[in-house]
Amino acid sequence: xxxxxxxxxxxxxxxxxxxxxxxxxxxxxxxxxxxxxxxxxxxxxxxxxxxxxxxxxxxxxxxxxxxxxxxxxxxxxxxxxxxxxxxxxxxxxxxxxxxxxxxxxxxxxxxxxxxxxxxxxxxxxxxxxxxxxxxxxxxxxxxxxxxxxxxxxxxxxxxxxxxxxxxxxxxxxxxxxxxxxxxxxxxxxxxxxxxxxxxxxxxxxxxxxxxxxxxxxxxxxxxxxxxxxxxxxxxxxxxxxxxxxxxxxxxxxxxxxxxxxxxxxxxxxxxxxxxxxxxxxxxxxxxxxxxxxxxxxxxxxxxxxxxxxxxxxxxxxxxxxxxxxxxxxxxxx
Ligand code: NAD
Numbered sequence: 549x550x551x552x553x554x555x556x557x558x559x560x561x562x563x564x565x566x567x568x569x570x571x572x573x574x575x576x577x578x579x580x581x582x583x584x585x586x587x588x589x590x591x592x593x594x595x596x597x598x599x600x601x602x603x604x605x606x607x608x609x610x611x612x613x614x615x616x617x618x619x620x621x622x623x624x625x626x627x628x629x630x631x632x633x634x635x636x637x638x639x640x641x642x643x644x645x646x647x648x649x650x651x652x653x654x655x656x657x658x659x660x661x662x663x664x665x666x667x668x669x670x671x672x673x674x675x676x677x678x679x680x681x682x683x684x685x686x687x688x689x690x691x692x693x694x695x696x697x698x699x700x701x702x703x704x705x706x707x708x709x710x711x712x713x714x715x716x717x718x719x720x721x722x723x724x725x726x727x728x729x730x731x732x733x734x735x736x737x738x739x740x741x742x743x744x745x746x747x748x749x750x751x752x753x754x755x756x757x758x759x760x761x762x763x764x765x766x767x768x769x770x771x772x773x774x775x776x777x778x779x780x781x782x783x784x785x786x787x788x789x790x791x792x793x794x795x796x797x798x799x800x801x802x803x804x805x806x807x808x809x810x811x812x813x814x815x816x817x818x819x820x821x822x823x824x825x826x827x828x829x830x831x832x833x834x835x836x837x838x839x840x841x842x843x844x845x846x847x848x849x850x851x852x853x854x855x856x857x858x859x860x861x862x863x864x865x866x867x868x869x870x871x872x873x874x875x876x877x878x879x880x881x
Pocket of ligand 1: 616617619620630805811813819
């Protein structure tokens with residue numbers, strides 16, 4: 549039986565990245581029937597909403613989507629397609645794993661951390677106003693149910709995947725109410741998972757510890773803003789935005805996408821690295837229980853990275869997006 553998966557090709561470098569990833573997925577034997585949907589600049593330029601209702605309906609219907617990056621229009625009144633998708637599908641849990649990839653240059657060897665970022669609350673609630681013409685206020689909203697569901701999601705994932713430690717990250721020493729509530733909820737949730745070692749870190753301390761003692765960390769769970777920033781830091785430790793994958797989970801749907809954006813300055817140049825989107829697709833295949841295809845792709849990718857002959861510019865090579873994908877296909881066994 550094949551899986552129906554919604555495909556959003558995205559903006560900027562999105563379409564060429566999707567083309568490369570589809571080539572590899574096709575060759576892997578994964579049984580997928582793609583259902584194309586639009587979001588981002590295309591519908592927006594036609595005067596439609598940045599995420600059309602039909603796209604939301606298709607994802608609700610088929611439950612799983614693979615998405616290229618989307619450009620966020622800058623300016624008053626413009627909403628982000630990514631934030632809209634996450635809100636309308638209630639994709640509250642963002643998972644961003646980082647690990648040391650064979651052959652990818654980084655000083656951070658033996659890296660193996662899974663980051664869970666809360667995706668719907670915090671400063672991303674986008675409640676902002678001026679109190680006077682000279683003072684702007686952004687509300688940081690942290691709720692007990694919102695905190696509980698991301699914390700439970702992270703602990704459940706840790707338990708199901710044999711992970712030993714979960715650390716909650718916060719700034720409760722300063723934001724005693726909002727981050728304090730997140731921390732208090734974390735301590736309560738942790739009690740239900742006695743086999744998992746729980747700890748908590750203030751976010752600035754976590755930044756320092758991550759780059760000095762990264763081997764100490766296993767699973768991290770963070771409110772939205774800290775999760776956004778720390779997961780990009782961790783992507784850099786893994787080898788850069790070109791290789792860092794991600795996934796967004798709700799109760800019913802999952803949307804898989806790279807950490808990086810649409811890199812518009814490289815659009816149409818066949819230059820950017822498809823690894824991040826490809827590894828996001830591998831996460832998707834594991835979610836769909838297409839384990840064999842996922843393993844086949846991962847091993848072929850590792851062979852190409854390890855050999856180092858075919859690399860995109862960000863990893864010090866000259867290969868184009870499609871050539872890199874072709875090398876992975878050629879290395880598939
Ligand atoms: P970006 O991630 O698009 O690019 C920043 C830089 O990272 C690029 O210039 C490039 O040097 C490098 N890079 C990114 N992806 C790469 C890849 N696959 N291979 C090699 N190098 C890569 O960030 P930005 O320039 O700040 O954002 C561009 C647009 O993307 C903005 O409109 C932003 O809002 C949007 N964005 C979308 C998403 C998403 O769709 N999930 C995420 C972040 C940013």
